Amino acid sequence: MPAFCIICETAVTPSTPSVKCVKCKKNCHLKCCELTPSETAVNSSWTCGKCSVSFGSLNTVVSLSDIEQLFEKQFEKVKTELRSDFSKMIDEKFQLLNNRISVIENNVQNLESEFNRCINSAPKAVASITINDVVCELNDRKERSNNILIFNVPESKESKVEDRVKSDLSFINSILEPLGTFPTAKKIFRLGFPKPNVVRPLKLVFENKEEAKCILRSNKNNPSKINHFHADLTKIQRESNAATIKEFKDRKSKGESNITLNYKDNIAHISTRNVTDHQTKN
Template structure:
């Protein structure tokens, strides 16, 4: 009886580990599929090292979000500047969990407000923050995903294609995002409802 219980216990642990492995494989397949789509969009050639590095960088950035147009502190002490940024971000986030870290990106320049990189505990919070930002009526500030250099290159390429097509007279197209990947699609006219005749 004890042997059977021991075998059953080991079998359950094996199944649990197998489920974790299968889940990780699915995640890698999804990331690979997304990467291949990005790769074809920017029409560039990458070797396997580039692909692995890109996937890893996207994983690292998946718990980050960028915040633009937030005034910088004029204090001389670095600790005061960081605390001011953290207080502003916490106030803007409202009921969202506070970030793990906030940091200004870039070299300070006169009359230029540097963006803030905000790191959270996980990417679920990032998705919710970005989703909420779509309904943000206060255009004083705005959130964006923390994109890799390759993703920014893809964005620029697709945006340029979109502008070129508009310039050539294509008025029935629009620019959208899916999973942070830009694409051009046909506009969908809203349905027309006819008032019923009595």
């Protein structure tokens, strides 16, 4: 079967000198590949253009040993690049982890500081509080939740208790009537013993805490702040509020401008305001 030139695709004959590709074993006229007989005599490992592109650097490979060396060289290059990429990636991840650990450590330190501040400002040592103390405190709070205290209500000079109570009720009604209709207290009395030039607060006892809350809410709409309505708090609640208010004032005096004092269920709490958000809204 005659051979054909891979370029001009005409038959290769003895009268038309040719050269054979050492890779694909196909023939090519010397004229087509622009070679001379003397060049082919010197270069016996000629490769066609197609094989030169396909094999690239393998054109110089003449043995299995050469292939192994070339493979090892290329593989070593890949390993070096992979090691470099992995090392860079690990360094980046390690840096991110260190940053995260630093943030967590700062948060823990802040929590420890806040915890120690709360412990130091507590009115009682936690270790000294027993289960019985807790139960008694809860029962006391439950009973007091039905009560309210009113201050600065002038005391009657009547000699009879009944007349003094009527006078107190009349004065209280004069305060509440402009604010709306409110439930009537089932019991009313003064706290403490009479003292010269001292106006004792009044305690009003209602059927339930909702009636007491109704009166306390009306105090927000009271145009006169002379007669103040207050929740009937336990000693621990009063001490806790006093400690929180003191802490608030101390922190304010030290330059903390993003804190506010709030009351929830008549208990004082310090809240931190986001200064950035507040400035953005303004």
